[in-house]
Amino acid sequence: MKSIHKKLIFLTSLLLSTTLQANDLSGKIGLEGRYFLDDPAYTGQKSGGLSLSLQPEYKHKWNNDHNVLSFIPFYRKDSKDPERTHGDIRQLDLTMAKGDWEFQGGISKVFWGVTESQHLVDIINQTDGVEGVDGEDKLGQPMFRMSRIHDNGTLNVYILPYFRERTFVGANGRFRGSLPVDTHDVSYESSKKDKHIDYAARLNHTFDKLDVGLSYFDGTSRTPQLTPNLASGVLKQHYPLVRQAGLDLQYTGEAWLWKLETIHRDTKAENHSAAVGGFEYSLPSLGSTGADLGLLAEYHRDSRGYALNAPLQNDLFLGARLGLNDTEGTEFLAGTFIDLDDQSKVFRVEGSRRIGKGVKLNIEAQKLIDIDNNNPLRNVEKDSFVQIELQKYF
Amino acid sequence: MIKIMTKSILPIVMSLLAVNAIAETAEQKGLRIAKEADAQNIGFGDTTADMMMTLRNRAGQTSTRKIRSKVLEVRGDGDKSLSLFDSPADVKGTSMLTFSHGLRANDQWLYLPTLKRVKRINSRNKSGPFMGSEFAFEDLGSQEVEQYTYKYLRLEPCGNGWTCHVGERIPAYKYSGYSKQISWMDTKGYRLVKSEFYDRKGSKMKTLVFSGYQQFLGRYWRPGVMNMQNHLTGKSTVLQWSNYKFRTGLSKRDFNKNALSR
Numbered sequence: 067m068k069s070i071h072k073k074l075i076f077l078t079s080l081l082l083s084t085t086l087q088a089n090d091l092s093g094k095i096g097l098e099g100r101y102f103l104d105d106p107a108y109t110g111q112k113s114g115g116l117s118l119s120l121q122p123e124y125k126h127k128w129n130n131d132h133n134v135l136s137f138i139p140f141y142r143k144d145s146k147d148p149e150r151t152h153g154d155i156r157q158l159d160l161t162m163a164k165g166d167w168e169f170q171g172g173i174s175k176v177f178w179g180v181t182e183s184q185h186l187v188d189i190i191n192q193t194d195g196v197e198g199v200d201g202e203d204k205l206g207q208p209m210f211r212m213s214r215i216h217d218n219g220t221l222n223v224y225i226l227p228y229f230r231e232r233t234f235v236g237a238n239g240r241f242r243g244s245l246p247v248d249t250h251d252v253s254y255e256s257s258k259k260d261k262h263i264d265y266a267a268r269l270n271h272t273f274d275k276l277d278v279g280l281s282y283f284d285g286t287s288r289t290p291q292l293t294p295n296l297a298s299g300v301l302k303q304h305y306p307l308v309r310q311a312g313l314d315l316q317y318t319g320e321a322w323l324w325k326l327e328t329i330h331r332d333t334k335a336e337n338h339s340a341a342v343g344g345f346e347y348s349l350p351s352l353g354s355t356g357a358d359l360g361l362l363a364e365y366h367r368d369s370r371g372y373a374l375n376a377p378l379q380n381d382l383f384l385g386a387r388l389g390l391n392d393t394e395g396t397e398f399l400a401g402t403f404i405d406l407d408d409q410s411k412v413f414r415v416e417g418s419r420r421i422g423k424g425v426k427l428n429i430e431a432q433k434l435i436d437i438d439n440n441n442p443l444r445n446v447e448k449d450s451f452v453q454i455e456l457q458k459y460f
Numbered sequence: 461m462i463k464i465m466t467k468s469i470l471p472i473v474m475s476l477l478a479v480n481a482i483a484e485t486a487e488q489k490g491l492r493i494a495k496e497a498d499a500q501n502i503g504f505g506d507t508t509a510d511m512m513m514t515l516r517n518r519a520g521q522t523s524t525r526k527i528r529s530k531v532l533e534v535r536g537d538g539d540k541s542l543s544l545f546d547s548p549a550d551v552k553g554t555s556m557l558t559f560s561h562g563l564r565a566n567d568q569w570l571y572l573p574t575l576k577r578v579k580r581i582n583s584r585n586k587s588g589p590f591m592g593s594e595f596a597f598e599d600l601g602s603q604e605v606e607q608y609t610y611k612y613l614r615l616e617p618c619g620n621g622w623t624c625h626v627g628e629r630i631p632a633y634k635y636s637g638y639s640k641q642i643s644w645m646d647t648k649g650y651r652l653v654k655s656e657f658y659d660r661k662g663s664k665m666k667t668l669v670f671s672g673y674q675q676f677l678g679r680y681w682r683p684g685v686m687n688m689q690n691h692l693t694g695k696s697t698v699l700q701w702s703n704y705k706f707r708t709g710l711s712k713r714d715f716n717k718n719a720l721s722r
Contacts, residue, residue: 092552125553127722130709134722161722168718177577202575215718270717272567277580320565320635321584348584350635356589356596393515393523393592395551423523426550459549 093122098455103433107448108244110237114451115146121156132163136174138206142197149236149249150196156206168213173206176224178268178281179327180316183364183383183401184342186327187312189283190266192230199241199432200414205230219271226264229286231303243301243445245294251302254286255334262286262307275319281312287333306333321348325364340368340376344383360387362401377442380406394420408438428455490610490627497650498605504680506710507531510703515593518694523548525591531602532710538562539602540715551591557720560602563632571720578717587637594666594688594697596637599657607632613642618653622646638665649673651681659692666690676706 101114119142126135138157144150159172176190190207197203208228214221234247256262264285271278290303310331317324326343344364351358362385366378373379385401400415413433421427430453437447484492513525526546531539538560545554553573560566570579586598608629618624624644631638639662644653652670659665672684686699713719 092549094549130714131719131722163713163718163722165713175576177575179577180580213718215713215716217712220716220718316580318567318580318582320582323580323582348582351585351588351637356587358585358588391589391592393517395548395592420548420550424549457550459552 090126091122091124092460093120094457094459095120096455096457098453100451100453102240102448103450103452104448106240107445108242110246111240111242112146112238115144117142117144117150119143134161135159136161144196147196147236147239149234149239152196152233154194154205156204158206166215168211168215170209170211170213173208174211175204175206176209176211178279178312178314180277180279180314180325181327181342181344181364182325182346182362183344183385183403184327184366184378186329186340186342187279187281187310187314189281189288189310189312190224190226192232192288194233196233196235196239198430205233216271218273219269222268222270224264224266226266226285227261229260229262229264229305231260231305232288232290240449240451241446245299245301247292248295248298248300248302251295251300252290253302253304255304255306256286260286275317277316277318279312279314281310281314283308283310283312291335306335308333322346323348336370338369338376340366340370340378342366342378346387356391358389358391361385362387366403372440372442377405378403382406405438405441408441410437410441410443411435412443424459426457426459428457429453430455486612487610489612490629491605493612493625493627493645494605494608494610494629497645500650501680502533504533504677505707506533507682508703508705508708508710509682509701512700512702513591513593513595514698514700516696516698523592525593530710530714532712532715534559538566538604540712541602542715542720555720557715557717558601559715560604562604562606566601569717569720576721578721584635586633587635594690594693594695595699598631598633598636598638599668599688608641615647616644618644618646620646622648622651622653624653649675649681651683663692665692674704676704680706 096119098117098119099114106113121138121140124137127133136157136159139153140156141153142151155173157174159170159174161168161170178188179185191204192207193201194203194205207226207230210225212223231252234249235242237246254260262285266283268279268281285307286305287308290305292301292303295302308331310329312327312329315326323346325345326341328341330339331337342364344362347361349359362383364383366381366383368376368379370376371379382404383401385399388398390396396419398415398417403412413435415431417429419427431451433450434443434447437443508530511527511529513527514522516522525548528544528546530542533539541558543556545551555571557569558566565583568581568583570581572579587596590597590600608631611628613626613628616624616626624646626642626644628640628642630640637659638657639660640658641655643655645651646653651673654670655668656664657666666688668686668688670683670686673681674684675681682701682704684701687696689696
């Protein structure tokens, strides 16, 4: 713990003393518009709307890129849902590499895993639940990391001294059940509440074409249990303590990528296992255009069966990734989740393209099809949407 | 990516002292010169450089990319390289780590800063364009002798008062976008002057012209400008290299997944 404090003091003094260099500053402003295909299911919910986001970035590297100081604040103003209007420090940290060691302290983000349609082993950062529907947006996590680097792999050890609660859309927001989540009614299994110190470790190793990751997490679950408070008509959150062991594997062939992620998770109330695995197959370049196409298939399994937090209990994801490899960097990813138990389907498409200097166009759409009455996605059945975002980079 | 300048696009060079050349077949001579050109680059240790890429379409509109490059020489195997993307702005912070291995497929990892994700990628589409440019991934990767079969063609003057070996090389890689390449390399410094790329159907597709050579550490030649013209599309891409540094003290610890994501 002492070293964390030392690091933080050092980081603060560095922040104050480092002279800002123009080329270290960058960032983006985004204007996002959402349109919902159906009328809302629950009272209070709004139809589409506009949203503005700002994410500046300061990154300073020195000593042959061995030392890095980063600061990435984030703010979003949403026209419809006050809960989606929020700010966060995505990153404010210092990384130092020395020989076989690397140290990182501050607020940061860590990604674990290999699969595309679900990130099972990834657990360090809390999901920023108001940002996107795919769960890939994360809140900054205070941490201290120590890494020991070997020739073909790394052992990372993390100490996570503070817990971040998940963000949830408000009563006006879409992508929720009939009862909104109360962001103030929060309880913890640990008596230390959000001051509980979590620990995590991940070992990754490359054996020629095989990349293996073994991970372990011991701390407060990032996923709350939601229980209705019928008196006030909201869901309250309870964060249990959890231990999670994870394994991720990727075999990289010339045209085939084979991927697997699997976890076992223990809490006081329940134990469960889950897995996702599949492949990505790259087709040869299409004609003389230089475009490339990849086909994806991933199978999902969760021992809990139907559960609010586990809609992927016996599901198949089939998708395609198209990269035009043009000057504008045009890319598409489209795919469908199919529930093999009840045939509920979710179709998703994401695309992006540069338009003009420093401007990027992102599109995202999701359509829920034939959702079964018992499927947890029934809650959000009316939330099929199309989203267009313009990002200006500076 | 830097090594390309001296070793690559068609290391066909001849030793003027080669008395036994008479007995050589064109194939043997081509291979021998490729090995000699490769040997010229041994011992550079490590290099860093900045690259500015200017893409020009048929209408003359341009767009640019900026990439910083680090290369570590690996004896007995292909080099390790790290490319850090500074522009276009939406890919700033993206980086790519490549371990090349001659005929075996390269190991390659991509770092995506938004997700903080390190992703191992495959190398099937080496023939695809690099960032929308007229350079393919295979043009910019580390070039190893065993990746091609060679054939010596002729000796001819090639500007600057230089004399060049002209030779042909055929990619051994089955997914290459080329049926053959023809290159001009100067006989004294093993500097590539020009390379012509022929597509799978055998038509001349692209021409790459090298200029602005500088010599480093009294031995290693590196070009300042590489101009690639696509004859089929009318598009072109110019690479301008600057800030070359040699033996900067990089080690294998600067070429791993952690360094990639810093």
